[in-house]
Amino acid sequence: MSDVIVKEGVEAETVEAVQALGGKYKYGFETDIEIEYAPLGLTEDIVRLISEKNEEPEWMLEWRLEAYKRWLQMEEPDWAMVDYPKIDFQDIYYYARPKSMAEEKPKSLDDVDPKLLETYAKLGIPLKEQALLAGVEAPEEERKVAVDAVFDSVSVGTTFQEELKKAGVIFMSISEALKEHPDLVKKYIGSVVPQSDNFYATLNSAVFSDGSFVYIPEGVKCPMELSTYFRINAENTGQFERTLIIAEKGSYVSYLEGCTAPQRDVAQLHAAVVELVIQEDAEIKYSTVQNWYPGDEDGKGGIYNFVTKRADCRGDRAKVMWTQVETGSAVTWKYPSCILRGDDSQGEFYSIAIANNMQQADTGTKMIHLGKNTKSRIVSKGISAGKAQNTYRGLVSMHPKAKDGRNYTQCDSLLIGDKCGAHTVPYIEVKNNSARVEHEATTSKVDDEQLFYCRQRGMDEEEAVALVVNGFCKEVLQALPMEFAMEAQALVAISLEGSVG
Amino acid sequence: MAVTNPKFEASEALLAAYTTPVGAAWATEARAKAAAHLRAIGAPSKRDEYWKYTNPAALTELPTPSAALFTSDEAPMFDAIDRVKVVFVDGVLDAAQSDDLSLDGVEIETLAEATSKDIHWAKELFGVLEANGQNPVDRPLASLNTAVATEGLVIHVKAETAKPLALRYIHTSESSDAMVHHVIKVEEGAKFTLLESGPGAARFNSVLEVDVADNAEFHHVRTQGRDHERKTATHMYGRLGKESIYRSFTMTVNGMLTRNESVLEFTGDDAQATVGGASAGDGKDFHHDDTVFVTHDSVNCESRQVFKKVLRNGATGVFQGKILVKADAQKTDGYQISQGLLLDDDSNFLAKPELEIYADDVACSHGSTVGAIDEDAMFYMTSRGVPKAQAQDMLVLAFLGEAIDEIDNTDLADDIHARLAAWMERRRG
Numbered sequence: 001m002s003d004v005i006v007k008e009g010v011e012a013e014t015v016e017a018v019q020a021l022g023g024k025y026k027y028g029f030e031t032d033i034e035i036e037y038a039p040l041g042l043t044e045d046i047v048r049l050i051s052e053k054n055e056e057p058e059w060m061l062e063w064r065l066e067a068y069k070r071w072l073q074m075e076e077p078d079w080a081m082v083d084y085p086k087i088d089f090q091d092i093y094y095y096a097r098p099k100s101m102a103e104e105k106p107k108s109l110d111d112v113d114p115k116l117l118e119t120y121a122k123l124g125i126p127l128k129e130q131a132l133l134a135g136v137e138a139p140e141e142e143r144k145v146a147v148d149a150v151f152d153s154v155s156v157g158t159t160f161q162e163e164l165k166k167a168g169v170i171f172m173s174i175s176e177a178l179k180e181h182p183d184l185v186k187k188y189i190g191s192v193v194p195q196s197d198n199f200y201a202t203l204n205s206a207v208f209s210d211g212s213f214v215y216i217p218e219g220v221k222c223p224m225e226l227s228t229y230f231r232i233n234a235e236n237t238g239q240f241e242r243t244l245i246i247a248e249k250g251s252y253v254s255y256l257e258g259c260t261a262p263q264r265d266v267a268q269l270h271a272a273v274v275e276l277v278i279q280e281d282a283e284i285k286y287s288t289v290q291n292w293y294p295g296d297e298d299g300k301g302g303i304y305n306f307v308t309k310r311a312d313c314r315g316d317r318a319k320v321m322w323t324q325v326e327t328g329s330a331v332t333w334k335y336p337s338c339i340l341r342g343d344d345s346q347g348e349f350y351s352i353a354i355a356n357n358m359q360q361a362d363t364g365t366k367m368i369h370l371g372k373n374t375k376s377r378i379v380s381k382g383i384s385a386g387k388a389q390n391t392y393r394g395l396v397s398m399h400p401k402a403k404d405g406r407n408y409t410q411c412d413s414l415l416i417g418d419k420c421g422a423h424t425v426p427y428i429e430v431k432n433n434s435a436r437v438e439h440e441a442t443t444s445k446v447d448d449e450q451l452f453y454c455r456q457r458g459m460d461e462e463e464a465v466a467l468v469v470n471g472f473c474k475e476v477l478q479a480l481p482m483e484f485a486m487e488a489q490a491l492v493a494i495s496l497e498g499s500v501g
Numbered sequence: 502m503a504v505t506n507p508k509f510e511a512s513e514a515l516l517a518a519y520t521t522p523v524g525a526a527w528a529t530e531a532r533a534k535a536a537a538h539l540r541a542i543g544a545p546s547k548r549d550e551y552w553k554y555t556n557p558a559a560l561t562e563l564p565t566p567s568a569a570l571f572t573s574d575e576a577p578m579f580d581a582i583d584r585v586k587v588v589f590v591d592g593v594l595d596a597a598q599s600d601d602l603s604l605d606g607v608e609i610e611t612l613a614e615a616t617s618k619d620i621h622w623a624k625e626l627f628g629v630l631e632a633n634g635q636n637p638v639d640r641p642l643a644s645l646n647t648a649v650a651t652e653g654l655v656i657h658v659k660a661e662t663a664k665p666l667a668l669r670y671i672h673t674s675e676s677s678d679a680m681v682h683h684v685i686k687v688e689e690g691a692k693f694t695l696l697e698s699g700p701g702a703a704r705f706n707s708v709l710e711v712d713v714a715d716n717a718e719f720h721h722v723r724t725q726g727r728d729h730e731r732k733t734a735t736h737m738y739g740r741l742g743k744e745s746i747y748r749s750f751t752m753t754v755n756g757m758l759t760r761n762e763s764v765l766e767f768t769g770d771d772a773q774a775t776v777g778g779a780s781a782g783d784g785k786d787f788h789h790d791d792t793v794f795v796t797h798d799s800v801n802c803e804s805r806q807v808f809k810k811v812l813r814n815g816a817t818g819v820f821q822g823k824i825l826v827k828a829d830a831q832k833t834d835g836y837q838i839s840q841g842l843l844l845d846d847d848s849n850f851l852a853k854p855e856l857e858i859y860a861d862d863v864a865c866s867h868g869s870t871v872g873a874i875d876e877d878a879m880f881y882m883t884s885r886g887v888p889k890a891q892a893q894d895m896l897v898l899a900f901l902g903e904a905i906d907e908i909d910n911t912d913l914a915d916d917i918h919a920r921l922a923a924w925m926e927r928r929r930g
Contacts, residue, residue, distance in 0.1 A: 079550070081857075398871075400846070415861035418828065424856040430871040433843030439854070439869040445861040 025293055028263025031119045035152070035234045038095035044068060046094050047206050050153075053095065054175040054209070057182050063195065067205030070196040077199055080362035081391040081423055082331050084267070084304065092269060094207045096234035097154040116156050119231065120149055145256070146171055148228045150241055153209035160224065167223050169253075170215040174242055177213035184215055188246055192275035192312040192339075200271040200333075201308040204240045208273065211241035216251035216282070227256035230270075232292070232303065238269040245275070247282035249315065254285040260328070261293040265301045267330055272307045280315025280342065285323070287480055289488055292328035297386070299358030302330025309336035313345035316371070320346070323479045325488040326353040326361060335393065337366035340374035340402075347376040350479040352488070355388030355420070364394035364411075364425075369402035369435065380411040381473050384420035391423040398435035405435040413443040414472055416465065508543030511561050512641065515544060518563050519649035519680070528616035531628030535647035538632070542639045551638050554819040554851040555790040559732045559758050560642060560704070565678040568703035568730035568757070577669065578698035578724050578920070582912065584667040591672060591702045592652055592679020606660030606691065612682055615655035623655050623684050630710040630738035634764035638794060643736040643762070646708040650682035653708075657686050658693040658717075665694035665720075670701035672728055677702035685711045685719070689742075692718040694910070700726030700756070701733065708736045715742040715769055721749040722913050724920075725756060729786075732758040741802070743769030750908045752917050753780040753789055754924060760790045767795075767802040767830070777807040777907035781897070781921070782816030785847070790819035791839075797830035797860075806837040809904040811897050812848035822867070823855040830860050837867035842874065842900050844893070894925040 038049050047068050051061040076087070100113035146160035148171065155173030164171050170181060177185050196202045212228040232239045247253055261268065270292065276284050286309075295302025305328075311320040322336040332355075338347025349365040367376035382390040392411045413422035424441045446468050454464035470477070470489060477485050516536055524532075545557040559566055587609075588598035594611060602609040615623050628647040634640060656666070670681075679702035687693050691714070701707070713719045725733060733756060739747050753759055763776045780789045795804045810818035820839035841850030854867040874896055882892035898921060905921075908914040 413856075413858070415858070415863075418831075418861045420861070421857070421859040423858060424854075424867070426852075426854060426869070428850070428852040428854075428869050428871065430841065430843065430850045432846050433848060433873040434846065436872040437870065439852075440866070441854075441856060441868070442864075442866040443856055443858050444864055 025263055027260035027291065028293060029122070030262040031115060031233050033113070033115050033233070034099040035096050036099050037093045037234070037237070040093055041090040042092070042094055042207065050095050050207055050209055054178065056178050059186060060178060063190070064206050067195045067202050071199070071202040071206055074196070074199045074202055080333050080393070081389060082333060082360040082362050084331050084360070087269060087304065091236070093234065093237040094240070095209055096152040096237040098151060101154050101156065112157050116151060119151070119233070120229065145225045145227050148173055148212045150210055150212070150228060150230045152232060152234045152237055152239065155210045155212075163223070168217045168220050169222050170213065171226050172213055174211040174213045174244060181213075181215070184246070185213065185244065188244055188275070188277055189242075192277060192310050193273050193308050197308060200306040201273050204242060204271050204273045204308070208240045208242040211243045211272070214245040214253060214255065216247045216253045218248040219250045221251065222253040225254045225256055227258065230257070230259040232261035232268060232270065235264065236266065236268070238271065241272045243272070243274040245284060246277045247279060247284050249279045250281040252283045255287070257286070257288045258291070260291050261303055263293050263301065267295070267302055267304055269304045270306070274307070274309040276311035276320060278311060278313045278315065278318040278320055281317045282315065283319040284311065285321045286311070286336070288324040290324065290326045290328050290332070294328045294357065294359050295330040297357045299330065303328065304331045305329035305334060307334040309334065310339065311337065311347065312339045313342050313347065316342040316344055318342045318345040321348040321350070321479065322365065323350045323476065324352070325476070325480070326351065326363060329361070330359060332361040332363050334363045335365055337368065338376060339368045339370065340376065341370045343371040344373045345371055346374065349378045349380070350476040351380045352383070352473045352476045353381070353390055354383045355385070355390040357386040357388060359388040361389070362391040362393055364392045366395040367397070367407055369398045369405040369407070372401070372403045373405070374402055375406045378407070378409040378411070379475050381476055382411070382413040382422055383416065383469060383472070384413070384422045385416040387419045389421045389423070391425060393425040395427040395429070396437055396439070397429040398431055398437060400431045403432060403434045407437045409439040411441045412472070413441070414469065415443065415445050506543065508546050509540070511544035512539050514563055515561060515645055516540070516648065521649065522616070522651045524616035525619045525621070527621070527624040528627065532648050534632065535628055535644045538635060539641055539644040539648060542641050542644070545641050549639070551792065551821060554821070555758075555760055555788060560706070560734050560760065565676055565704045566732065567675040568672070568728060568732065569675060570672060571700070571728040573727060575923070579667045579696050579916070581916065582665065582667070582696070584665045584696060586667050586669060587654065588669045588671060589652065589679070589681060589701065591674050591677035592670070592681050592705065594652060604662055604664070604666060606658065606662050607666070607693070608657040608659070609666070610655045612653035612655055612684070613651055615684070622657065622686060626684050626686060626710050626712050630712065630740055631708055631736065633766065634738045634794070640736060640762060642706055642734045643708050646680050646682055646706050646736065650680035650708070652680065653682040653684070655684045657688070658691045659688045661692040662694070665696050667696040667698070670697070670699035670705065670726070672700040672702055672726065672731065675703055678704045679706065681705070681707045683707070683709045685709070687711070687713045687717040687719050689714040690716045694720040697721075697723040698726070700728040700731040703731060705731065705733045709738065711737070711739045711747070713739065713741050713745040713747055716744050717742065718746040719748070720909060722908055722910070722917070723750070724752045724917070725759060727755045729755045730757050734760045734762075736762045737764065739763070739765040739774065741765065741767050741769060741772040741774055743771060745769065745772045747772070747774040748907070748909055749776050750905070751778040752921070753778070754921075755783070755787065756789065757786050758788050760792065763793045765795045765804070767797050767799045767804070770800045771802065772799070773803045775805040775807070775907050777805070777904045779809050779901040779904040780818065781811045781901065782818060783813050785815035787812075787816035788819070789817070791821070793822040795824050795835070797824070797826045797833045797835065799830060801832040802830070803834040804836065805907070806839070807904050807907050808839045809842070809901050810840070810850065811842045811844065811901060812850060813844035815847035817849040817851070820852040820854065820869070822853075823857065824865055824867070826858040826860050826863055826865060828859040831862045833860060833863040833865065835863065835865035839869045840900070841871040842897065843871065844874065890929050894929065898922055898925065
């Protein structure tokens with residue numbers, strides 16, 4: 001923040017303090033640990049190597065190779081409103097794992113390299129199966145969260161596996177699932193996001209190294225929240241994880257996802273695929289707090305976050321809810337989508353995307369209404385500050401058979417400062433007349449009167465903006481699970497620090 | 502680019518199919534530039550982002566697809582209004598049917614006359630606004646028009662005019678292919694109203710370039726003719742000076758393919774613009790597309806886009822609207838609404854209402870809704886004894902009426918309203 005305007009009544013020290021905060025990223029530390037890399041670049045051999053490292057069945061390797069061949073013929077998409085230097089796909093390590101995880105995979109969390117555990121502790125992610133909130137004696141019925149921790153290319157460990165097993169829930173890394181439940185994986189992988197869906201998803205299909213696998217059997221309400229925490233640590237690596245969640249008839253699960261990365265000058269690629277399968281009467285809540293390193297104020301470094309997420313509501317009355325708080329990443333390209341195939345199925349998408357400094361975000365959703373009486377709701381809040389560009393891009397499609405389909409879309413943009421941009425690109429396709437689609441969008445700046453009101457009551461400008469912005473985001477924050485909502489609220493404040501002026 | 506790409510083969514074929522007009526050096530240069538641009542971008546194709554919802558094939562096909570003539574006993578549009586009438590038959594000016602090209606405060610020339618003069622003010626506008634409007638979205642059919650059109654009017658408005666200029670486009674040949682290009686300059690403080698009506702030709706491609714100077718006003722009302730099989734691509738480019746007013750409204754009923762592009766740019770502060778449209782389509786082969794691009798590049802301007810479409814029996818309505826607010830265009834008030842009313846299960850409404858905003862002190866909003874007729878309103882009326890068909894027409898009229906309200910001149914608005922009501926009544930039988 002070079003040219004902060006010192007307004008009357010604002011002390012110079014306050015401004016300096018604010019400036020010092022600008023671009024501060026809490027999770028930018030690096031874990032000093034020995035890492036084993038696959039050779040640089042991408043070839044068929046690398047695909048084979050990843051498959052081999054994960055000790056995968058033959059069919060998985062074939063599937064990967066097929067994807068790789070398709071990928072070679074694809075072109076990088078350029079329609080998003082983002083601008084970044086061309087990625088050299090041969091200058092990336094496609095596989096990196098801590099050496100301690102290499103020889104023999106730790107049998108339990110106690111065997112995991114303490115340095116790795118420390119990393120997660122530092123990030124505020126408890127991997128020990130103990131009371132969640134430090135210093136609080138948790139009562140028996142305290143809400144628990146099971147965590148699958150992914151570090152670079154491998155899963156470090158998954159907590160509460162035993163307890164989940166009792167409920168019949170399978171929660172493990174996808175590499176383990178390929179060994180223990182290959183039939184389930186084979187049945188569902190690529191069934192929502194096909195192998196060669198788009199450029200980045202195809203790349204992921206070829207080189208995904210790990211990720212989470214969740215299977216909720218019929219009628220089971222998952223006894224605790226599940227979560228995956230992704231951490232990129234190694235330099236020059238890409239992270240390609242694949243998450244597959246299957247909710248059988250009448251089941252329910254709430255899944256949380258978080259991510260961070262060290263602060264580096266060179267941009268890193270993250271291309272994930274998330275597939276959700278939701279059967280009759282089942283429900284999945286998928287919440288993401290994306291806080292990858294956003295790069296510095298001049299746009300140096302940061303994560304390129306190119307993610308394909310899709311939910312397939314296969315059964316009648318299936319329900320899915322995507323909630324995302326996107327504060328990190330240098331470039332975001334992400335459209336969590338819902339295919340509403342079953343009659344009476346429902347899709348919801350709540351998003352807060354905050355772009356500050358040189359960040360660019362092009363994100364939104366697709367609601368594909370195929371079944372009768374399907375409903376969807378989109379609430380998107382985009383906030384741009386600094387020199388950032390923030391785009392909502394979405395599709396609402398009502399097919400001829402989607403009788404009585406309903407959609408409501410609201411996307412609001414807030415601009416803080418006069419060097420940023422906010423854009424809205426909705427596609428609305430309605431092919432039957434019993435469907436009702438409503439789309440609304442507004443763009444405005446932080447209301448001066450609201451700011452004045454807060455300032456008058458003794459808040460400094462930063463706090464006032466954070467409060468107004470929190471109010472602006474309220475509808476989305478309310479959709480988050482409680483623990484996440486707190487974190488998200490704090491994140492909203494942090495990522496806007498230094499943006500006033 | 503390799504010639505194997507059908508886009509480029511098609512653009513070459515189109516350029517070869519028309520004769521390059523002869524004119525003064527400046528006009529030749531503008532035409533050559535447009536042709537070069539078309540060569541570089543190629544003809545439109547279904548794979549282009551801005552042709553995603555409308556298949557341009559019938560607009561670029563050679564030879565020109567034919568369109569049966571439509572006869573109607575209704576009085577020609579705008580006949581009741583005191584105006585100067587200019588008639589184009591299949592895209593060619595017909596002096597015999599037209600009034601004298603004289604109107605106080607206005608100089609009217611044909612495009613051929615103006616482009617033959619070595620020194621002419623139109624040099625600053627002809628092909629210039631059209632070329633500006635090629636960025637960031639390609640408009641290949643407009644380039645083609647600039648490159649080859651010989652028909653059209655060049656109009657210089659120097660004062661407030663007493664009556665409007667009405668252009669009537671008559672379609673008499675089943676295989677006519679018309680290219681019409683008008684250039685209008687409205688001088689500071691002047692005020693001008695342009696009326697357009699009729700299908701024009703079996704295939705009709707028009708470009709209208711309008712420069713509205715400071716404090717000037719431009720009003721435009723257009724109806725596109727009921728010929729069912731016609732194919733139409735219109736392009737309207739407006740440039741707005743300080744405190745100017747620009748209002749355009751288009752009514753479309755029937756037409757196999759209509760693509761109306763409007764490209765407006767605010768270059769002076771405190772100006773206002775409205776682009777509106779009402780369309781009613783019936784049948785699987787009705788396709789109507791409004792594509793609007795409004796660029797705000799000055800302070801405290803207001804723009805409105807209001808589009809309403811009523812669709813039945815498999816008709817398709819498309820709206821692609823964009824508001825671009827550049828970084829310095831503070832205090833912009835941008836509004837955009839697109840609404841589709843689907844009268845049955847087979848009809849389609851496809852919309853892409855976009856905002857691209859780089860200034861922070863703005864209020865921009867857009868809304869888009871699609872749905873069936875309001876059952877409660879229907880019930881209300883039928884329970885009061887209004888027959889169902891009539892009740893539906895009343896609701897449709899009220900729905901389209903919100904777009905017709907955007908016309909300033911109440912006489913014109915009433916005329917359009919009455920005509921629409923009559924059409925509906927006739928179809929009810």
